[in-house]
Amino acid sequence: MSTPAILVDKVTVHYGEVLALDSASLSLEPARICGLVGMNGSGKSTLFKAIMGMVKPDSGRVLVNGQPPVKMRREAGIGYVPQSEDVDWAFPLSVRDVVMMGRYGHLGFTRRPRKADRDAVDHALERVELSDYADRQIGQLSGGQKKRAFVARGIAQGATMMLLDEPFAGVDKRSEATITRLLRELAADGATILVSTHDLHALPQLCDEAALLMRKVLMHGSPDVVLQPENLAMAFGLDVMNRG
Numbered sequence: 424m425s426t427p428a429i430l431v432d433k434v435t436v437h438y439g440e441v442l443a444l445d446s447a448s449l450s451l452e453p454a455r456i457c458g459l460v461g462m463n464g465s466g467k468s469t470l471f472k473a474i475m476g477m478v479k480p481d482s483g484r485v486l487v488n489g490q491p492p493v494k495m496r497r498e499a500g501i502g503y504v505p506q507s508e509d510v511d512w513a514f515p516l517s518v519r520d521v522v523m524m525g526r527y528g529h530l531g532f533t534r535r536p537r538k539a540d541r542d543a544v545d546h547a548l549e550r551v552e553l554s555d556y557a558d559r560q561i562g563q564l565s566g567g568q569k570k571r572a573f574v575a576r577g578i579a580q581g582a583t584m585m586l587l588d589e590p591f592a593g594v595d596k597r598s599e600a601t602i603t604r605l606l607r608e609l610a611a612d613g614a615t616i617l618v619s620t621h622d623l624h625a626l627p628q629l630c631d632e633a634a635l636l637m638r639k640v641l642m643h644g645s646p647d648v649v650l651q652p653e654n655l656a657m658a659f660g661l662d663v664m665n666r667g
């Protein structure tokens with residue numbers, strides 16, 4: 424069997440007294456898209472941070488392509504699309520500046536972008552259909568366009584792994600379809616993708632597999648099985664598919 428792209432092995436994380444992850448385990452093969460489903464506070468963002476090496480587990484281990492995550496992060500291999508609430512949208516950065524951040528790991532010692540960096544940014548903007556918005560301040564985009572700008576940052580970075588925290592929150596159907604298509608294309612090119620979402624209806628279209636999180640991974644498998652009402656009831660405690 425090949426080395427998993429992501430291996431989370433019995434990871435426990437506390438924030439002070441709060442137990443955010445409780446011996447959580449998840450193994451993801453390369454070039455797969457996995458949907459991470461769990462209620463607020465179930466530990467989704469913490470799991471992402473552990474995979475990126477931004478949170479150190481109290482116990483257990485994380486390996487990314489068989490390596491400690493910090494090494495993978497240094498090699499600029501992990502693209503991250505944060506939750507909207509985690510971004511300061513008033514920051515004076517253009518869309519192009521945000522996408523150029525993906526090139527920081529590639530810049531030479533002068534830290535000045537070269538032609539190859541500018542070309543990579545232009546290509547990424549084209550791919551997410553934001554070329555016409557390149558010079559806009561990032562906060563002046565719609566919810567879906569903002570998400571696409573961060574996906575472009577990952578593309579410019581050449582990320583082989585993409586972690587997306589709630590990419591469909593505050594996003595209209597068209598942007599949702601564009602993001603879904605893009606992620607499927609990236610996975611077809613070999614990228615491994617982990618997506619947290621409350622939008623359960625979007626999951627079967629997007630994901631090859633799904634995992635239910637409630638501080639630990641309760642279940643991981645094909646979306647058809649994982650999204651069965653009785654399994655969702657176990658993670659959420661109610662009939663979520665029929666809400667709203």
Ligand SMILES: Nc1ncnc2c1ncn2[C@@H]1O[C@H](COP(=O)(O)OP(=O)(O)OP(=O)(O)O)[C@@H](O)[C@H]1O
Binds near residue numbers: 438464470
């Ligand atoms: N920096 C922190 N300090 C203290 N507690 C934290 C911190 N970050 C998260 N927590 C707590 O850890 C638990 C898991 O939080 P986390 O953000 O990982 O959940 P989540 O599933 O991403 O939630 P949401 O869907 O609301 O974004 C929650 O109880 C949360 O309050």
